[in-house]
Amino acid sequence: MQEHDVIVVGSGPAGSSCAKALRAEGIDVLVLEKEALPRYKCCSGVLFGQTQELIKSYFNAEAPTSIQCSPAIIEASDVREWNSKDGYRQYLWEISKDGKQFSQSYINIWRNLFDKWLLDLSAAEYRDQSNVKGFKADANQVSVQVEQTAGDGRKTAQEYRCKYLVGADGGNSIVRRLLNPGSASSDAMAVGILQSYFKLESLGTLKKAAWNVFFLPEVGEMLNCVHQKDEYLLLCVGGFRGRKLRESMEKLRVFLSEQFDVRLGDWWRDEACQMQLAPPILGRDRVLLTGEAANFVYLNGEGISAAMDSGYRCGKAVARALQEKKNVMPIYEESIKDIAKHIEKCLAQARFITAQAV
Numbered sequence: 001m002q003e004h005d006v007i008v009v010g011s012g013p014a015g016s017s018c019a020k021a022l023r024a025e026g027i028d029v030l031v032l033e034k035e036a037l038p039r040y041k042c043c044s045g046v047l048f049g050q051t052q053e054l055i056k057s058y059f060n061a062e063a064p065t066s067i068q069c070s071p072a073i074i075e076a077s078d079v080r081e082w083n084s085k086d087g088y089r090q091y092l093w094e095i096s097k098d099g100k101q102f103s104q105s106y107i108n109i110w111r112n113l114f115d116k117w118l119l120d121l122s123a124a125e126y127r128d129q130s131n132v133k134g135f136k137a138d139a140n141q142v143s144v145q146v147e148q149t150a151g152d153g154r155k156t157a158q159e160y161r162c163k164y165l166v167g168a169d170g171g172n173s174i175v176r177r178l179l180n181p182g183s184a185s186s187d188a189m190a191v192g193i194l195q196s197y198f199k200l201e202s203l204g205t206l207k208k209a210a211w212n213v214f215f216l217p218e219v220g221e222m223l224n225c226v227h228q229k230d231e232y233l234l235l236c237v238g239g240f241r242g243r244k245l246r247e248s249m250e251k252l253r254v255f256l257s258e259q260f261d262v263r264l265g266d267w268w269r270d271e272a273c274q275m276q277l278a279p280p281i282l283g284r285d286r287v288l289l290t291g292e293a294a295n296f297v298y299l300n301g302e303g304i305s306a307a308m309d310s311g312y313r314c315g316k317a318v319a320r321a322l323q324e325k326k327n328v329m330p331i332y333e334e335s336i337k338d339i340a341k342h343i344e345k346c347l348a349q350a351r352f353i354t355a356q357a358v
Contacts, residue, residue, distance in 0.1 A: 010169030014291025014311035019124035021315025031126035038116035042273035049102025067113040071209035076104035173293035194245035204261030
């Protein structure tokens with residue numbers, strides 16, 4: 001049985017930022033990731049201005065060209081919402097935080113490469129293909145049951161012990177579900193999201209290096225997005241429970257063809273997830289939640305900057321609790337007050353769901 005000061009579940013921006021903060025304080029941390037790395041994730045794969053600043057501040061780095069895709073930069077002015085009556089207008093996906101403005105030039109990246117790069121920068125020990133199946137927490141430690149998959153596909157059961165367990169494993173967090181079994185929040189609003197990549201033959205009349213947003217009730221209850229990644233066009237649809245998203249994807253394809261003369265070639269792959277819009281939940285006792293697992297999401301579903309910032313602060317809170325032998329939850333709660341306030345601001349300005357669905 002392996003023992004660590006902290007185990008972080010999830011190797012995305014929240015998990016890597018948490019691990020980075022812990023490592024900076026000399027804390028022994030292990031990151032567990034259920035997929036083989038580098039792994040794909042349902043995400044726009046665009047680094048907004050705040051995310052770029054957090055990378056510099058927390059990792060002393062800038063996104064390298066090796067993780068970027070073409071077009072490398074999408075200007076905020078080219079994130080555009082279209083409707084048949086008025087044509088195009090700018091669509092806001094990031095607003096100022098605490099009075100601070102951020103870069104209006106967004107970096108287009110491959111999310112699988114970005115996440116692995118950030119994890120490597122954290123310098124944390126990690127295990128991929130390690131699926132958490134359960135945990136038990138008492139006053140002094142947490143025991144974590146993990147199913148690990150070897151390169152030949154063989155699965156083995158492992159047990160780890162830690163002083164703190166951090167769930168940084170996204171909107172469908174296993175840590176959150178195990179911590180609060182059967183307790184789906186009554187005030188939560190969940191939408192299913194499907195992204196499909198198609199070989200791009202022609203953008204038609206769509207502007208190059210732009211990110212196009214559409215609200216089409218016949219397609220789904222959530223906004224629909226379209227932007228380019230190298231030789232592919234990424235299409236995104238979403239809807240409430242019961243919506244058949246593959247049918248929605250086909251409707252969006254037809255719409256783009258008929259309205260903008262977009263021509264798509266072969267399908268490459270799909271990515272899917274569920275996004276839950278609900279008040280933050282930070283965990284309990286020795287089990288903490290951060291990033292989207294804690295419902296930290298910014299304007300219109302943007303999650304990378306919220307994940308990085310909350311994850312890093314979670315790591316710092318745990319480190320302080322260990323060093324000062326204090327209760328971690330009050331420290332963590334105090335450290336993310338400005339994040340929670342910004343989430344409220346973002347929710348007040350959100351334009352994510354179609355008017356007909358409200």
